[in-house]
Ligand code: HEM
């Protein structure tokens with residue numbers, strides 16, 4: 060047995076050594092790379108760029124909300140005909156809100172977060188040379204890239220980008236003439252989202268296969284770092300829900316361009332008259348959309364929770380409190396997220412009984428969420444805490460998860476939601492739990508794994524400053540929105556100064572906008588720190604955080620295939636920090652206890668072509684094969 | 695290399711096969727979305743007296759027959775490869791491919807049949823929305839078949855290069871899994887449309 064093991068290992072190595080002889084060309088290395096580490100950086104940097112754009116859009120519409128009656132010359136300079144006389148055009152305001160939401164939800168917090176960290180960490184933390192299909196992985200990035208370009212290109216369209224909200228509800232989205240953004244802008248939005256779905260599926264399938272099939276020896280499921288559990292479940296959620304969004308989008312495309320009426324019925328369009336479409340139902344779109352939409356919010360949150368779990372355990376120098384409870388709560392959140400979508404539709408006239416069912420299942424989600432929160436707090440309790448920037452952001456996530464999660468419970472009550480739906484209360488809820496908590500998880504991951512990605516350290520003073528400014532401004536921006544929502548201020552309105560009842564909120568709106576600008580400015584610190592550190596940061600040591608997980612056993616300089624020698628074998632779970640029987644306060648998963656055998660590299664390679672002496676051409680084989688089929692020739 | 699005894703039995707369930715299974719899960723979700731939309735819509739439609747019941751084109755049933763035949767050939771090709779009867783694999787895969795093309799033609803005539811009866815993709819009457827659903831569901835399946843035909847073509851090329859045999863079953867396993875999925879899917883969709 061042992062000799063065979065060695066042979067297998069060796070042949071694999073030879074192959075690798077062979078690979079390393081010729082450096083891949085620039086294009087293969089940086090552009091069409093199939094290396095998961097490079098693809099991860101591509102996702103991250105694209106995500107950061109999209110994030111900046113999304114943030115700038117939000118600042119533009121926040122300016123409109125704070126000073127609806129004033130005009131600003133710089134807006135006209137910046138937006139041209141969309142801000143004549145220095146005031147943002149109402150339709151353009153809607154477009155900004157829509158594209159901001161789309162970018163943040165899909166491009167930053169789905170692709171930017173999952174794409175970056177699943178790609179980086181799955182092979183490195185489960186102990187694989189690369190993804191199951193590196194080629195599909197590369198396609199996944201390029202579909203994402205193309206999708207981003209198509210989405211942004213809608214800003215160059217004469218009628219402007221899609222404007223019916225990130226949920227693109229029909230009929231606004233289904234009728235090309237409903238509003239300016241419903242024309243070409245929405246078409247481009249739909250194309251972009253279809254490309255995005257393809258990207259998400261290609262990536263997600265790869266993540267699942269890699270986690271389930273390609274773990275190194277000893278990496279049993281109950282030794283997986285919680286990041287990997289989270290990425291796995293995220294990918295499963297995506298696999299099951301994105302196809303449904305595809306279906307919803309296809310129906311929408313048919314209604315827009317092929318004259319069908321899946322979502323349309325009895326519509327009168329100002330200036331055009333009554334439409335002939337009939338028989339359709341716009342509510343059906345909402346069902347299909349939210350069947351994706353709710354799992355989607357967990358697609359966003361779970362990776363952030365996974366990252367936080369590892370960062371908190373590492374920096375509290377303690378095992379995560381209740382590993383199995385953490386896994387089980389992730390699992391139950393994942394399962395429950397498929398049966399609660401109706402809580403976004405309480406006021407669509409659904410049967411009250413159905414509404415009640417959705418209400419109860421929604422409220423049950425609070426249980427696993429609370430388990431996670433308490434476990435985080437229990438892990439921090441009496442920990443030997445190292446306040447690295449990553450740790451600060453992880454703790455920030457816990458804070459936002461609590462404050463945002465609690466309002467979810469209000470919204471989940473069908474009776475309360477009648478009042479709160481489509482108000483700023485909802486905006487406050489999801490910006491805390493997603494716009495802040497998940498973003499903080501992403502920042503935490505960036506600060507923590509930056510040394511692994513780029514081989515250098517980020518500046519931690521700037522990191523802490525970035526944390527405190529962002530933390531404070533996020534609360535200042537989103538907390539007051541709860542009160543506005545309770546008072547009935549609706550979301551997606553362009554000019555509150557036209558409604559005297561909302562006059563008392565003007566000052567609050569100004570406060571929020573100023574805080575948002577402050578928060579936006581704080582991100583400059585991050586951008587500076589990030590891009591400077593890529594080139595000029597302090598060189599990283601191999602395991603800068605003294606972490607247990609095996610990605611830190613790879614050399615600082617990236618290798619194709621990750622480990623120069625054999626892939627390490629794993630001997631224990633990821634959280635053995637501060638073990639009383641050890642001098643060091645950590646115990647890496649791969650550290651050999653007492654001379655366990657060298658890891659074996661998987662089965663020998665399959666034999667490619669059938670071993671036959673006569674070299675026949677493919678066409679000859681093809682034609683003679685029919686003779687064989689009809690027994691004219693014997694094999 | 696091939697003498698290594700690390701594992702003698704061909705390892706069929708490679709990560710690549712797993713990928714096709716996950717793809718199947720994703721497509722299944724797409725069709726579930728279509729079917730549940732159909733269901734919900736039908737409920738509304740029937741309540742408002744706006745849901746046309748009509749006979750499915752008989753070509754669709756012929757397609758189902760073709761699909762079964764094609765699956766049998768697919769299975770024979772797979773068995774041949776497993777037996778290392780390598781010289782039969784290309785032709786059997788070709789027969790499968792031809793059945794697949796016949797399926798496409800039959801579906802096309804099915805759509806013509808619907809149009810002859812005045813049932814178009816975009817409905818003229820509210821009640822005819824049921825026909826729109828039939829188009830969407832059958833066309834989405836058709837698109838999947840096209841993918842299957844591409845896969846089979848690659849399979850034929852590989853088989854003709856003698857790259858499909860007992861020790862290299864991964865690709866044909868993928869073809870087989872996907873092709874049987876498409877067949878079963880069509881039969882289930884047809885039964886759904888018939889009974890729903
Ligand atoms: C304790 C768990 C949670 C509960 C009970 C909950 C409940 C709800 C409810 C009932 C709504 C609908 C409000 C309405 O439109 O009237 C809602 C909206 C929303 N929630 Fe949550 N939520 C929870 C956690 C989360 C998490 C973790 C995220 C994201 C990471 C999230 C993201 C969102 C988003 C994006 C919306 C608004 C969608 C829109 O209308 O644009 N929620 N939530």
Ligand SMILES: [Cu+2]
Nearest residue numbers: 353400402403
């Ligand atoms: Cu939800």
